[in-house]
Every structure is written in C-alpha cells, then in structure tokens.
Amino acid sequence: MKFRKRKNILKREKAALVRGEKSTLIQEKGHPPGKIDIKIFSASKYTSAYPPINFLADCRENGVESIGENKKKTDDNQDAPKKNMPTWQELLSTADLSVRAANVLLNNFSSCDEFLLCNVNSLRDLRNCGQKTIIELAEFRESIIAVGCRTTTHEQKIQNRLLHAEDLLKFPPSEENLMFLPIFNSGELVNFSWNDLHPGFKGSVSLSGFVFSVRASKILKGLGLTTIGEVMVYPSGNLLTQKNFGRKCLKEVQNIIRSFVVSGDLPLASYTAQTDSGLLPAIDYSSYENLVVSFVRHCLKIKRNQEIVCSRLNFPDTMPTLEQLGSQFCITRERVRQILKRANSLLVVKAHRDLLSDFWEIIEQIIIGGGGIISLVELAVALQTRFEWTHTPNPSALGQLLAIWQTGMTFASASDQLSVDTPCLSCHHPLELLSHLDLSEHDSYHFEVVGNKILTYCKDHCDRNSIQKFHKAFIKQIVSAANSKFIFHDDVVFPSDRWLIRHGERLEDLIVHVLENHGKPIHFSEIGAAIRKENIKYREISDHNVHAAMMRYDTVEIVQRGIYGLKAWGVGGYRSVSTAIEDLLNAHDLPMRRSEIIKHLAGEYSEQNISAALHNCSNRFVSIGEGFYDQPERWRKRSLSGLIDLLPDALVNLARFITTNNNCSYKLVLALVFIRGMDEKGVFYLPTLKERFFNFYLGRQKKGELVEAAAVLMRRIGELGDNEIKNKAIKRPLESFLASGLWSQKYSSFYLHEDLVELLANAAVHSLLLIILLKGIDEYFTAIILPSSNYSKTSIGMDTRTGEPPPCLSDDSEEEIMNVSSESTLSITLKKKSWGKIPL
Incomplete structure (x- = not known):
C-alpha cells in the first residue's frame, strides 16, 4: 500500500x-x-x-x-x-x-x-x-x-x-455548542460552573433518575457529582483517570447527555411529568396487556427484549419457561436469561418504577381499603373492577409486575398476599369480636358475614375507620391469630372442633375427637359409625379399617376385647396375645416351649389364639426347633458360651465337647437326638438312634433346607442307599462319644454317664442343654449358608487342649467324621477315592 x-x-x-x-x-x-x-x-x-x-x-x-x-x-x-x-x-x-x-x-x-x-x-x-x-x-x-x-x-x-467556549455554552443547546462541554472535549472552563449553563441544558436535574451502568454510577457518585450539570462541566480526561472508568463508560455518559439535552429524552421524569409535557405517550390503562406493553416500551428499546419481558409479565395460564421463550424467538435459553436479568435491573430503577406511580397508588388504596392485606386473586379482581377491564389479569402474572414495585419480594403463586402497614393489622377489636362470635345457632359462618359483623363493630368503636369491606385475606389472618379456636376452610369460618369432625383428614385425630366427646371407652364399631356420619372424607370407611388403625396409634389403648379408650384416661390394662407372649419371654429370659407358653397364658387367652400368634407373627417370634420359641433379635444375639455358662459345672464339659472341634454337624445332631430321646436312665437303643439321626437330615432335605456342606457324606442323600449313608455317617461320631468317656455301649444300647443323667433329670437343665445344641446347629448351618463361607476353608474351632487350630479338609476328599478324646491329640484321616488311607 x-x-x-x-x-x-x-x-x-x-x-x-x-x-x-x-x-x-x-x-x-x-x-x-x-x-x-x-x-x-x-x-x-x-x-x-x-x-x-x-x-x-x-x-x-x-x-x-x-x-x-x-x-x-x-x-x-x-x-x-x-x-x-x-x-x-x-x-x-x-x-x-x-x-x-x-x-x-x-x-x-x-x-x-x-x-x-x-x-x-x-x-x-x-x-x-x-x-x-x-x-x-x-x-x-x-x-x-x-x-x-x-x-x-x-x-x-x-x-x-472568535468566541470562547464559555460564551457558546450560554446559548441554547445544539449539536455544535454541545461539543464545547468539558465532558466531550476534556477542556477546562475558566470561571464557569454548571449554574452558568443555558437553562436548556437542564443542569439542575439530579443524577438519581438517570439509568447509568453500575460502574459508571459508582464512579460518578464517588466523585461527589449529584446533578447532570456537574457531569457536563467535568473534564472527560479527569474521568478517564479514575479506576475502572474507560472509553466505554465515557461514551455511555456522553450518549446519555446528548440524548437528554439534544433529543429531549428524559429518562428520569415521572409518568405524570412526561405525559403533562407531551414528551411521552401516556400509559395505556385500557387493559392489563396494554398496561404492561406500554410500560415496557418506555423502559426498553429493543423490540425483541420488549416482547420477551412482556411474555413474563402477562401470560394466560402458566409462566413461559426460558426454553419456550428461546424457541419462540430463536435464541438460546441462556440468552433469554441474560436478557431478562438485564431487563429486570432496568425495570426496578426508580425512574422506571415512577412511570406506574399512579397504578401503584391505586393498588395501595385498594389494599388499605380492605384492612391492609390482600391476596393476588382478590387484587386482580379489584383491579378489573377499578379499571373496567374486560378480562381479569392472571394473578401470577400480576405478581411478577408487583415484584417491580415491591423490590425484594417474590410472588410465586396466586395465593400469595400483599400487605401495607395499616392500623387495622395491629388492632385488637376484630379478634375480640371473633372470640365472642355466637355459634350456638350456626355451626359456621361465611367469611363475608364475619367481615360485616367485624365492620359494624369497628365503625362503632373506631374513629379513624374508613374500611368499606374487609378482604378475605384480612379475615383469614385474624382467624389464624385466634389460637386454633377457629379454622378458615373454603370461604367458611368453623369452630375448630366442628371443622375437625367435618373436614379432618387424619384418622387418628378423628378417633380421639370421638372418644373425647363420648367421655368413656366404646366399641370400635361405634367409633367407625360416628366418623362415617360426620366426616366427608371417611364416609365409606369400614369398621375393620378403623380397628386396624386404632391398634397402631399410641394415643389409644384397648380396655377390653374390642373396646378402646384414650391412653390418657389410664383405664387400660388389656394386652394382645402377642404382647403377652413377648412379656412372658422377656420375663423368662430364655426360649420357651409352646406348651409352657400356653400353660402360663391359659387363663387369659385360648390355646388356639396363642398358637396362631406364635405361627403368624414371624416378625415377633421365631421357632428354633424342638417346640422352642424366642424373639428373633434376642435369638441372634445369644451366644453358645453365654448359654453354656448357665449349665451346672458337670455338664459344661459335655456341652463344650459337643459344640467344639466340629467340621460338620454330625456330633451336634447325634447329641441332640440322644438327649431328646433317651429314657430316664440315660439309655438309647442304638438302631433307633441311627434311624432318628438319619431322619433329622432327611427332614431337612424334604423341607428344601441345606442338608450339609458339599464335601460331607450326608449331602449325598438320594444318591447312595439310606442304610449305607446311615451306617457310614454315624460310625465316627459314635466312636468319638465312646472315646470321650461320657458315653458307653452295652450290646445294642448306648448309655450316658449316670452322673449326667441325674443332672438332666431336672427339666429346666434338660431344656437348657437342648437349647444349647439347637444354637450350635443353627450357627453351623448359618455359617455354611453364607456366600462367603467355604466349607473346606472354614475353621472348625480352636482345640481347647492344645490351643492349635484344627486342619482343613480339601475340596475333592470325602470327609469322615472323627473327634478325639480328651486324653489324645487331634488326628485326621483322609480317604481318597483312588488311594488308601493317609494318616496325618
């Protein structure tokens, strides 16, 4: 170039x-x-x-x-x-x-x-x-x-x-002499202040009404400039030396001054001043839609932004979302959010809010004329009547417009209320009249009737009263302040007790109310009939549902069979069969047989009811076997060591021998079958013992329960013959019993030591030993059922004599039970399928 x-x-x-x-x-x-x-x-x-x-x-x-x-x-x-x-x-x-x-x-x-x-x-x-x-x-x-x-x-x-700038600024403002202002050329005027400007510059106008950016507004305020004339005579070069004040802010200030002086645009003037001077068209009050449109056009310049803001201030049903507005105007929802944020900051400026000063004044008069508080629904109807609009504005949309007037408040729904500080809100006369309202002839009053009664009372006792009609929101407020004596429901004022039985929704409150009115315990069918007669919601409720609900409530207790009263009366004492069984088990502190439970509760409940409660209430009772029942949580918390400590000393060794050093359940099951079926001399016929031992596992198989661990011979029930399994499985536990010295064999009978038999003659001791054996069996099967359990790798317990852990069996071996006597060391024999016996 x-x-x-x-x-x-x-x-x-x-x-x-x-x-x-x-x-x-x-x-x-x-x-x-x-x-x-x-x-x-x-x-x-x-x-x-x-x-x-x-x-x-x-x-x-x-x-x-x-x-x-x-x-x-x-x-x-x-x-x-x-x-x-x-x-x-x-x-x-x-x-x-x-x-x-x-x-x-x-x-x-x-x-x-x-x-x-x-x-x-x-x-x-x-x-x-x-x-x-x-x-x-x-x-x-x-x-x-x-x-x-x-x-x-x-x-x-x-x-x-030849003229100086000071002389030119004394002439009416124009494009030529406007550029002689220091704010445009950075020159300083000699012996010249903003008061010397021509009146056409309007230098006395305050800056508070102008719409500057936040940055420019803060800097002008920090310099102590209060009028637009002071800004005009302030050199632009001095402004540019201020922190965060650049060319963009200077251009903004210059454009506002040029528009204000030359074009006649008065952004600060109130609605009345502008319309009287003819500078701006009047706000259109012909409809709510025209009101919003004319107001927004005064505040925003871009037509698209005007339409977006109008869509948020005037909508028929629900407020349009950002996504919907973005689709309508072909922009993103984020851009819509930015436009609304910027527009809201402009609408709440005092200069713009003053455009609707007449409208705000009318709203304030409406609120004060009805007691100082009003809901958005009532306000929308009142404005339609006041301005003779053909359509009532949407209360939610009206709330968005009111948020511009009441900055800091948010109106989310049509039920939100708007209040103005008036003496009526703090007056005690309306509440006094409501407290003395005669409800003997009528169970309820419409809120307008209550409002007329209060209005008549106030006119006689208040000199400054100018209320023509109290708003519904005012009546609701004094009703809510009456300490729950009255309830406002569907435009009707009820006494709290009448409202509860008529419109109450909590069944427990209704039951308590019926019992309080009756004054004494009654049958649950009578309570259900009273509820169906009065309450609207529970007109179809059955007596069975009422009875089932009453059993769950802590405020109600059973007095006799089918008869209930309030627990506060203290006339109870009746308990259900399940509660009685729980109390009995808690008092006994050990699992009990069903026959023992029936015996203790026979005079209070029938055997059939007791058996049904034990069988049906699985969350409250658990059958542990041999006819014993316990509470589920207590049974889980019981330990073998704790139960064994309750036995006599002579039986402690027997219990520990049976429950320790077990890699399968044979010894536990054999001991359970023997203790349960021996005669008074401690003798058990050996063929019968073998048969019942096998039947224990056969019964588990028929119930679908786990029979044994995978490597144990008894697991093969159904694959091998019953006699083969029976004879092989019982051989080793019998030898272990005989080696312990606690049992002996004579011909075809198996004998328990006579000292132990004498101790087991006590029914309580006999039951305790059975409970210990049942607990050991339960823990064993629980351990092998858990997914993390691996029978070949599970410890079978510490050897109490040597203090060494027993060895584990391999997965591919067929384990044969053996236990050692108290005098010998632990030894294990494995029998492989293709090998001989390998002593370890």
Whole structure:
C-alpha cells in the first residue's frame, strides 16, 4: 500500500520523541497540508485539550481547497493561529467508534484527508479490519462528509472561532455548542460552573433518575457529582483517570447527555411529568396487556427484549419457561436469561418504577381499603373492577409486575398476599369480636358475614375507620391469630372442633375427637359409625379399617376385647396375645416351649389364639426347633458360651465337647437326638438312634433346607442307599462319644454317664442343654449358608487342649467324621477315592 510506505518514511524522518501519553505531531515538508504523523501510546485514554470544531470547514478556512492535492493556503488565513487547527486524534476521541475501529484509523491513517481519500475496497486490506469494522468506518466517513456539507459560511466560521467556549455554552443547546462541554472535549472552563449553563441544558436535574451502568454510577457518585450539570462541566480526561472508568463508560455518559439535552429524552421524569409535557405517550390503562406493553416500551428499546419481558409479565395460564421463550424467538435459553436479568435491573430503577406511580397508588388504596392485606386473586379482581377491564389479569402474572414495585419480594403463586402497614393489622377489636362470635345457632359462618359483623363493630368503636369491606385475606389472618379456636376452610369460618369432625383428614385425630366427646371407652364399631356420619372424607370407611388403625396409634389403648379408650384416661390394662407372649419371654429370659407358653397364658387367652400368634407373627417370634420359641433379635444375639455358662459345672464339659472341634454337624445332631430321646436312665437303643439321626437330615432335605456342606457324606442323600449313608455317617461320631468317656455301649444300647443323667433329670437343665445344641446347629448351618463361607476353608474351632487350630479338609476328599478324646491329640484321616488311607 502506498500510504503504508509513506507512513514508514514519515516515521524515519520524525524529529521528536513521544513522552508520556502525549502525541508528537510533526509537519513533514513536501507533503500536503494537514498530513501529520501520529504515535500514540494510550489511545483509549487520549482526549484533546482543544474544543472540537468542524474540522473539514477548518481545513477549508486554512486554505486547503481540495484534499490530497498540493494547494497553497490563501492569503486571507495565513495569519490564523495554528493552535485552532483540528487534530486527527481529537476527532477519533470524540467519535462514537468501537475500540477496534479507532485503532485501525490510528495505525493506518495520519490525517482525516488521508482517510477520506481511501475507498471502501482498500479498507479490506488493512489488518484487524473485518466486515463489521468496514461498515462502521464507512458510516463514519459518510458522517464526516455530511458534517462538512452542513458547515456555515466562511465569515460565520471566523466569527464563531472568535468566541470562547464559555460564551457558546450560554446559548441554547445544539449539536455544535454541545461539543464545547468539558465532558466531550476534556477542556477546562475558566470561571464557569454548571449554574452558568443555558437553562436548556437542564443542569439542575439530579443524577438519581438517570439509568447509568453500575460502574459508571459508582464512579460518578464517588466523585461527589449529584446533578447532570456537574457531569457536563467535568473534564472527560479527569474521568478517564479514575479506576475502572474507560472509553466505554465515557461514551455511555456522553450518549446519555446528548440524548437528554439534544433529543429531549428524559429518562428520569415521572409518568405524570412526561405525559403533562407531551414528551411521552401516556400509559395505556385500557387493559392489563396494554398496561404492561406500554410500560415496557418506555423502559426498553429493543423490540425483541420488549416482547420477551412482556411474555413474563402477562401470560394466560402458566409462566413461559426460558426454553419456550428461546424457541419462540430463536435464541438460546441462556440468552433469554441474560436478557431478562438485564431487563429486570432496568425495570426496578426508580425512574422506571415512577412511570406506574399512579397504578401503584391505586393498588395501595385498594389494599388499605380492605384492612391492609390482600391476596393476588382478590387484587386482580379489584383491579378489573377499578379499571373496567374486560378480562381479569392472571394473578401470577400480576405478581411478577408487583415484584417491580415491591423490590425484594417474590410472588410465586396466586395465593400469595400483599400487605401495607395499616392500623387495622395491629388492632385488637376484630379478634375480640371473633372470640365472642355466637355459634350456638350456626355451626359456621361465611367469611363475608364475619367481615360485616367485624365492620359494624369497628365503625362503632373506631374513629379513624374508613374500611368499606374487609378482604378475605384480612379475615383469614385474624382467624389464624385466634389460637386454633377457629379454622378458615373454603370461604367458611368453623369452630375448630366442628371443622375437625367435618373436614379432618387424619384418622387418628378423628378417633380421639370421638372418644373425647363420648367421655368413656366404646366399641370400635361405634367409633367407625360416628366418623362415617360426620366426616366427608371417611364416609365409606369400614369398621375393620378403623380397628386396624386404632391398634397402631399410641394415643389409644384397648380396655377390653374390642373396646378402646384414650391412653390418657389410664383405664387400660388389656394386652394382645402377642404382647403377652413377648412379656412372658422377656420375663423368662430364655426360649420357651409352646406348651409352657400356653400353660402360663391359659387363663387369659385360648390355646388356639396363642398358637396362631406364635405361627403368624414371624416378625415377633421365631421357632428354633424342638417346640422352642424366642424373639428373633434376642435369638441372634445369644451366644453358645453365654448359654453354656448357665449349665451346672458337670455338664459344661459335655456341652463344650459337643459344640467344639466340629467340621460338620454330625456330633451336634447325634447329641441332640440322644438327649431328646433317651429314657430316664440315660439309655438309647442304638438302631433307633441311627434311624432318628438319619431322619433329622432327611427332614431337612424334604423341607428344601441345606442338608450339609458339599464335601460331607450326608449331602449325598438320594444318591447312595439310606442304610449305607446311615451306617457310614454315624460310625465316627459314635466312636468319638465312646472315646470321650461320657458315653458307653452295652450290646445294642448306648448309655450316658449316670452322673449326667441325674443332672438332666431336672427339666429346666434338660431344656437348657437342648437349647444349647439347637444354637450350635443353627450357627453351623448359618455359617455354611453364607456366600462367603467355604466349607473346606472354614475353621472348625480352636482345640481347647492344645490351643492349635484344627486342619482343613480339601475340596475333592470325602470327609469322615472323627473327634478325639480328651486324653489324645487331634488326628485326621483322609480317604481318597483312588488311594488308601493317609494318616496325618
């Protein structure tokens, strides 16, 4: 590009250095007048000290007849002072350009003449100059030419240049003298304050009504500026030195001042002032929709944003979501959220809220006229009547509009209330009248009847009363303040007891209410009949459901069979059969046989009821075997060691021998069968013992329970013959019993030591030993049933004599039971399928 080469030459030939943030302008010889070389360090903070004037007319005044040609100055203006010549930087600092457009002009053009000589196509080759920037620069170029066409005559220009800025600002505001304000040119006025401005500048107007950004508003407030006139005479260069105040904030302030002074746009004026002066059209009160639309149009400029906000302030049913609005306007929901957030911050500005000052005043009058509190539904109806609207506004939509008036409040539903501080809200007369309301003739009153009674009472006892009709929300509030004596339900005021039996929803409250009214225990069928007669919700409830519910409530207790009363009366004492069994088991502290339980409770309950309770209440009772029952949680917590400690000392060794050093259940089961079936002399016929031993496992198989661990012979019931399994399985436990010295064999009979038989003659001791054996069997099968259990790797217990753990069996071996006597060491024999016996 030619102008780039020319610019590089000028840079090499310049004779001065740039210092600070000032620019050094060097007039180059051999170039057209007005061609200057510019080096700028901080373009965003640059403002000229000279007042901006029509630069194109000035160029012509200084003798430039045509731009880009080598013309000499005319003789008329040879003595014109050079300091009045316009500068390229001055034009760019005051122009409404983006940062990128300004940088493109500063980096590629040294004067306005050079910029005007460049056409649009040549702008495309500039760096950082895209389509958007080209359009902006083209509009800027056209505006420069248009300003040059509107210049005054040469003689008028010379005359205006002789005037000072202070003199020009005393004339009515215009586009020309507006630029002499310090806020536009950074120049300081001498002996001139905002009070000296022409009245047309309206310098006395307060800043509180203008809509500035948060950043600009904070900085202006921090500088102590309170009126728009003070901002006009404040140099823009001083503003740019403030922290966080840049070109964007300065442009914002300048645009607001220009719009305020030249265009006559008064963003701070109230609705009444604007409409009276004819500056703005009146708010349209013909309908709620027109009210919202006209209000939003005064606050927002972009039509799309207006429609989005109106959709949130006026909707027929439910508020449209961000997703729905985004689909309607072809934007994302996040963009909708940003628009609404920005719009809400503008709507709540005092200047905008004052547009509806008449509307807010009417709402306040409606609220005060009904007691100081009103719901959104009532307010919507009252506004329709007041303005004679054809349709009632949606209460939820009205709540969104009221949130602009009552900042900080949120109206989520139509039942939300709006209140104004009035003496009626704190007056005690309405509550006194409600407390003395005569309900002997009528069970309830409509809220309007109650309101009329209160209104009549207040007119006689209150001098300042101006209420014409109390709102429903006011009646609801005094009813709720009556300490639960009254209930407001469906526009009707009920005494609390009448409301409970008529509209109560908790069955327990209804049962208690019926018993309290009756005064003594009654049959549950009578309670059910009273509830069906009065209550609307439970008109079809059965006596069975009432009885089932009463058994669950802690406030009600059974007095006799089928008869219930309040527990607070203390006339109870009756207990259910399940409760009686639990109390008996708790008192006995050990599992009990069913026959023992029946014997203890025979005088209070029948055998059939006791058996049914034990069988059906599985969550309260568990059968542990041999006719014994216990509570599930207590049975899980019992331990073998704890139960064994309850035995006599002579039987402790017997119990420990049976319950320890077990790698299968044979010894436990054989001991259980023997203790259960021996005669009074401790003798058991051996063939019968073998048969019952086998039947124990056969019964588990038929019940679908686990018979034994996978490697144990008894697990193969059904695969091998019964006699084969029976004889092989019982052989080793019998030998172990005989080796212990606690049993002996004579012919075909098996004998228990006579000292032990004598101790087991006690029924309690006999039952305790059976319980210990049942607990051992239960723990064994529980252990092998668990998924984590592996029989071949499960410890069978510590050897109490040697203190060493017993060995484990391999998975592929067929285990044969053996236990050692108390005098011998532990030994195990494994029998492989293809090998002989291997002693370990």
